[in-house]
Amino acid sequence: MGRYILGRLVSAVPVLFGITVIVFLIMALIPGDPATAILGAYATPENVAKINRDLGLDAPLVLRYFNWLGNMLTGDFGTSFSLNRPVLDEVLERFGATLILAGSAFVLCAVFGIAAGVVSAANQYGAADKAITFAVLLGISIPSFFLGMMMILGFAVTLRWFPVSGMWPIYGDRDLWALLDHLAMPAVALAVVATGVVARLSRSAMLEVLRQDFIRTARAKGVHERGVIWRHALRAAMVSIIPVLGIQAGFVLSGAVYIEIVFQWPGIGRMLVNAILTRDILLVQGGVVFVAACYVLFNIAVDVAQSLLDPRIRT
Amino acid sequence: MTFLRLLARNRLALAGLVVMAAVVALALVTPLLPLAPPNVTDTGNRFLPPFSEGAPLGTDHLGRDLLSRLLWGTRLSLAVGFAAALIAAVLGAAIGIVAGYYRGRIDNVVMRGVDMLMAFPYILLALAIVAALGPGLMNALIAVAAVNVPFFARNIRGITVGIANKEFVDAARLSGLSDARIILTEVLPNVVPVIVIAMSTTVGWMILETAGLSFLGLGSQPPVADLGSMLGEARSALITNPHTSVVPGLMILVIVMAINLLGDGVRDALDPRLRSGALSRPMAATRVDRGDRVPPPADPEAVLALEGLETQFHVGKRVFRAVGGVDLSVKPGECLGIIGESGSGKSVTALSVMGLVPSPPGVITAGAARFRGEDLVGMPYGRLREKRGRSVAYIFQDPLATLHPLYRVGDQLVEAIRAHRPIGRAEGRARAVELLRAVRIPNPEDRVSNYPHEMSGGMRQRVGIAMALANDPDVIIADEPTTALDVTVQAQILSLLDDLRRSRGLAIVFITHDFGVVGQLCDRVAVMYAGRIVEEGPTRAILETPRHPYTARLIDCVPELGQGRRRLEAIPGLPPAVDRLPEGCAFAERCRNARPDCRAGDIPLEREGTRAVRCLHPETHPEREAAE
Numbered sequence: 001m002g003r004y005i006l007g008r009l010v011s012a013v014p015v016l017f018g019i020t021v022i023v024f025l026i027m028a029l030i031p032g033d034p035a036t037a038i039l040g041a042y043a044t045p046e047n048v049a050k051i052n053r054d055l056g057l058d059a060p061l062v063l064r065y066f067n068w069l070g071n072m073l074t075g076d077f078g079t080s081f082s083l084n085r086p087v088l089d090e091v092l093e094r095f096g097a098t099l100i101l102a103g104s105a106f107v108l109c110a111v112f113g114i115a116a117g118v119v120s121a122a123n124q125y126g127a128a129d130k131a132i133t134f135a136v137l138l139g140i141s142i143p144s145f146f147l148g149m150m151m152i153l154g155f156a157v158t159l160r161w162f163p164v165s166g167m168w169p170i171y172g173d174r175d176l177w178a179l180l181d182h183l184a185m186p187a188v189a190l191a192v193v194a195t196g197v198v199a200r201l202s203r204s205a206m207l208e209v210l211r212q213d214f215i216r217t218a219r220a221k222g223v224h225e226r227g228v229i230w231r232h233a234l235r236a237a238m239v240s241i242i243p244v245l246g247i248q249a250g251f252v253l254s255g256a257v258y259i260e261i262v263f264q265w266p267g268i269g270r271m272l273v274n275a276i277l278t279r280d281i282l283l284v285q286g287g288v289v290f291v292a293a294c295y296v297l298f299n300i301a302v303d304v305a306q307s308l309l310d311p312r313i314r315t
Numbered sequence: 316m317t318f319l320r321l322l323a324r325n326r327l328a329l330a331g332l333v334v335m336a337a338v339v340a341l342a343l344v345t346p347l348l349p350l351a352p353p354n355v356t357d358t359g360n361r362f363l364p365p366f367s368e369g370a371p372l373g374t375d376h377l378g379r380d381l382l383s384r385l386l387w388g389t390r391l392s393l394a395v396g397f398a399a400a401l402i403a404a405v406l407g408a409a410i411g412i413v414a415g416y417y418r419g420r421i422d423n424v425v426m427r428g429v430d431m432l433m434a435f436p437y438i439l440l441a442l443a444i445v446a447a448l449g450p451g452l453m454n455a456l457i458a459v460a461a462v463n464v465p466f467f468a469r470n471i472r473g474i475t476v477g478i479a480n481k482e483f484v485d486a487a488r489l490s491g492l493s494d495a496r497i498i499l500t501e502v503l504p505n506v507v508p509v510i511v512i513a514m515s516t517t518v519g520w521m522i523l524e525t526a527g528l529s530f531l532g533l534g535s536q537p538p539v540a541d542l543g544s545m546l547g548e549a550r551s552a553l554i555t556n557p558h559t560s561v562v563p564g565l566m567i568l569v570i571v572m573a574i575n576l577l578g579d580g581v582r583d584a585l586d587p588r589l590r591s592g593a594l595s596r597p598m599a600a601t602r603v604d605r606g607d608r609v610p611p612p613a614d615p616e617a618v619l620a621l622e623g624l625e626t627q628f629h630v631g632k633r634v635f636r637a638v639g640g641v642d643l644s645v646k647p648g649e650c651l652g653i654i655g656e657s658g659s660g661k662s663v664t665a666l667s668v669m670g671l672v673p674s675p676p677g678v679i680t681a682g683a684a685r686f687r688g689e690d691l692v693g694m695p696y697g698r699l700r701e702k703r704g705r706s707v708a709y710i711f712q713d714p715l716a717t718l719h720p721l722y723r724v725g726d727q728l729v730e731a732i733r734a735h736r737p738i739g740r741a742e743g744r745a746r747a748v749e750l751l752r753a754v755r756i757p758n759p760e761d762r763v764s765n766y767p768h769e770m771s772g773g774m775r776q777r778v779g780i781a782m783a784l785a786n787d788p789d790v791i792i793a794d795e796p797t798t799a800l801d802v803t804v805q806a807q808i809l810s811l812l813d814d815l816r817r818s819r820g821l822a823i824v825f826i827t828h829d830f831g832v833v834g835q836l837c838d839r840v841a842v843m844y845a846g847r848i849v850e851e852g853p854t855r856a857i858l859e860t861p862r863h864p865y866t867a868r869l870i871d872c873v874p875e876l877g878q879g880r881r882r883l884e885a886i887p888g889l890p891p892a893v894d895r896l897p898e899g900c901a902f903a904e905r906c907r908n909a910r911p912d913c914r915a916g917d918i919p920l921e922r923e924g925t926r927a928v929r930c931l932h933p934e935t936h937p938e939r940e941a942a943e
């Protein structure tokens with residue numbers, strides 16, 4: 001097991017390396033120069049040259065890349081000029097908020113998606129199956145940002161069940177209850193699409209498994225149908241559901257950008273959008289690399305979970 | 316053509332198509348409609364509610380007509396979404412075809428890059444690209460297209476690799492055609508349908524993604540608006556004037572939903588498994604639909620008795636009569652063999668007993684299966700489940716497929732016990748070890764914690780037998796338990812079953828296609844053909860003097876000892892399809908004794924002492940009969 005994890009971690013190194021190259025290349029293609037963007041009205045040639053020297057932008061491309069990479073490895077992601085603070089500090093702080101949001105949405109989509117898929121498959125072509133199939137279709141078709149806005153309108157403004165936006169109350173304690181109160185709507189809005197996708201896939205994975213011989217064996221030995229579905233079929237179906245959960249984690253992380261904007265959640269997505277609008281390149285670079293790296297690591301965790309579940313690949 | 320018909324039969328997909336066509340048509344004619352100019356502000360008329368005069372959907376925060384902006388915005392969103400899909404498809408397909416066709420180094424490098432790009436959550440990549448190019452609709456389009464290129468590239472590469480290895484491509488290569496020609500004339504035509512399907516399932520996403528970027532303010536820039544930026548601009552007035560948000564939001568929902576419906580329809584119409592019903596889920600027990608035609612009980616001595624059992628498969632309008640009225644019985648301690656070719660209905664007969672025939676499509680349409688006089692057919696599920704494994708247990712053919720791959724064999728044994736009575740952890744484990752020992756598995760203490768894939772075929776089948784024994788059943792139905800095993804292991808398993816039968820007084824129903832096996836184990840044998848019993852009687856008598864011509868041919872197929880295997884295909888011809896059974900004897904086509912009267916009408920199973928045969932002109936054995 002330890003060797004397996006180690007192997008997966010080692011194999012992630014080139015991927016992480018590739019990610020930095022891609023991000024760096026995209027950013028290096030920027031038309032116009034960041035110095036002008038930073039200086040705005042003060043962009044005299046001398047100032048531009050000075051900034052370029054400060055940012056190391058006068059060096060050749062390859063050298064610049066390795067400088068940047070080397071700095072990042074020592075934890076120096078540079079300084080955000082628009083916020084005037086170290087990129088890493090800002091990214092870490094914001095990422096914490098995103099993790100809370102995306103993490104809860106991910107748990108929601110996994111639990112409800114799989115449950116809906118299983119129920120749907122177990123009642124194939126029945127009323128529950130049809131209702132779930134329709135709900136799933138609606139769920140995967142609705143833009144999450146629109147859904148979020150409608151939820152604000154319905155549950156926050158009209159019904160007053162939840163606060164309109166933000167992560168913490170402006171006045172009052174920052175306790176778990178306050179957090180959950182603020183988290184509920186954005187987490188649900190974010191989870192809906194992924195739940196639909198997971199439900200769909202779980203349904204077809206279950207249908208595939210339910211036709212297999214070992215299901216007949218379970219029935220033949222007298223296992224109750226509940227056990228057949230939830231213990232035998234689901235366990236086997238998880239083998240194909242888990243990789244999809246890994247992919248959905250990426251979608252949840254992506255969707256978080258919209259949801260953070262709609263609900264004013266102080267996460268990394270909102271930070272990135274603002275950074276793009278203010279052309280704060282270092283902040284964009286740092287944020288993207290950091291989140292992508294976390295995603296790669298998460299996918300390794302998914303693979304490990306997969307190997308725990310399936311003894312056949314654990315070698 | 317069938318594709319279009321299937322699509323048309325799917326009403327939801329059709330609805331999606333109609334809605335989509337309407338939206339596209341509306342977008343196309345928008346410039347011709349007498350609409351207010353979409354981008355002219357009129358601050359005197361800000362936030363008019365819907366159904367206002369001159370503004371059917373109201374106006375936005377700058378007093379612009381919402382209907383007009385909606386239609387122009389839809390036009391823009393559709394154009395951008397389709398354009399992005401097209402660009403992604405063309406680029407992705409080009410990359411995928413080149414990588415898949417040339418393989419080798421190019422393939423390696425390209426696919427590494429694709430994997431790398433797919434390691435990003437898509438929005439990060441899109442954001443990075445927009446960050447580099449600057450906000451704007453064109454740049455958002457490029458970003459969305461770029462993000463989706465890897466997806467197309469990977470899919471198309473997979474297809475291309477498959478095609479590039481086909482003979483016709485080799486032939487084209489040998490005939491000296493250039494690679495470019497081959498790609499264009501041989502590969503591309505085969506890839507295009509896949510591209511179209513991939514596009515139909517992703518274009519909805521592309522529209523959502525571009526709308527999303529616009530919503531963030533990174534796509535279309537004011538005053539021009541697509542649906543996403545309309546929604547983004549309306550957000551600040553969400554609470555005071557929700558209609559400005561609802562209008563564009565609903566439009567996106569409708570478009571994406573229509574595309575998804577259509578995409579699902581296209582995918583389903585192309586999926587052969589859906590067409591054949593191979594994706595339907597078998598229910599907990601076989602469906603029973605026999606009206607009130609329940610035969611009266613017979614044979615009080617039998618532990619298990621089938622009476623006039625009929626099981627059919629209903630696929631679409633076709634009816635396959637897999638089992639067409641079977642009567643059989645076993646007494647305690649007796650071994651009954653059921654023999655026949657594959658498709659003769661012997662397995663379906665066996666599975667019908669405990670309601671294990673997959674349904675749909677299986678239906679038990681007549682007859683009864685009595686365990687100690689109690690009818691198992693049509694028994695409520697709860698009671699049937701209690702009998703499964705405890706009264707009648709099964710051993711199946713291929714133990715690799717029939718054991719759950721992800722549970723330890725010990726746990727699977729314990730589960731079999733626990734299905735019928737509560738049992739603690741330690742006791743369960745002890746009992747599992749005991750069962751494994753009973754089927755002569757060496758080192759049972761270690762073997763309990765093995766997974767099925769860690770065992771040999773013979774060992775796995777012993778586990779299968781142990782599982783059948785777990786609850787001390789009265790009857791074991793063994794469905795070709797030795798077919799997947801090699802000869803020596805086969806002999807061991809047979810002698811194990813025979814010992815168990817003698818020591819425990821088990822009744823065994825043994826299903827096989829091999830008369831050699833029947834001879835070693837069974838007291839009595841029933842021969843099945845096309846869903847019916849054609850001959851039945853004591854094994855010795857039938858082996859020595861088979862009456863039915865089919866039985867005789869089957870016996871001829873048994874390999875002499877040491878001559879290796881001979882298979883049943885040695886009988887010329889095939890059994891008839893059970894949805895088109897001929898009039899009269901089903902074996903007539905292949906029978907050497909056939910005469911015209913054989914095809915005239917139904918032939919009854921004639922009983923004579925301990926034997927029964929369904930034949931008008933049975934084989935005769937003058938020399939042997941004289942000897943008796």
Ligand code: SF4
Pocket residue numbers: 863864865900901902903904906907908909910913918929930931932933
């Ligand atoms: S009934 Fe006629 S055709 Fe059928 S097996 Fe007997 S002899 Fe052959």
